[in-house]
Amino acid sequence: MIVLPVTDWEKARDWYTEKLGFKPVYEAPDDRWGEYSLDGGSGATLGLWGLPAGYEVVHGDGAKRVAPQPYFLVEDLPATVAELEKRGLDSEHVYSGDEFRTARFRDPEGHILFLYEYAAK
Numbered sequence: 380m381i382v383l384p385v386t387d388w389e390k391a392r393d394w395y396t397e398k399l400g401f402k403p404v405y406e407a408p409d410d411r412w413g414e415y416s417l418d419g420g421s422g423a424t425l426g427l428w429g430l431p432a433g434y435e436v437v438h439g440d441g442a443k444r445v446a447p448q449p450y451f452l453v454e455d456l457p458a459t460v461a462e463l464e465k466r467g468l469d470s471e472h473v474y475s476g477d478e479f480r481t482a483r484f485r486d487p488e489g490h491i492l493f494l495y496e497y498a499a500k
Contacts, residue, residue: 388429456496
């Protein structure tokens with residue numbers, strides 16, 4: 380499981396389930412906690428932890444401040460990006476190399492997320 384701290388748990392939950400298509404595996408709304416999966420829970424899960432008042436989320440800038448950056452494997456990167464753009468998401472950066480391709484997004488809290496696929500062999 381990868382746990383992302385969030386300041387607005389309900390907004391983050393809605394974004395991950397409605398925009399990215401994550402499915403709840405376990406939720407405890409009163410505790411501002413939830414676990415979500417793209418495949419219904421048989422693989423890796425994403426935990427959303429609603430921070431207590433007064434706490435803040437610290438994001439990496441990719442240079443000197445580094446934060447977790449989850450990568451999610453997809454079968455067809457261009458099709459997945461197109462579907463997410465229909466849902467209102469904008470990719471910030473698309474990388475295409477010899478071995479893999481990635482697309483970068485940010486969630487409402489500012490966390491960097493990547494989608495990736497391996498290049499055809």
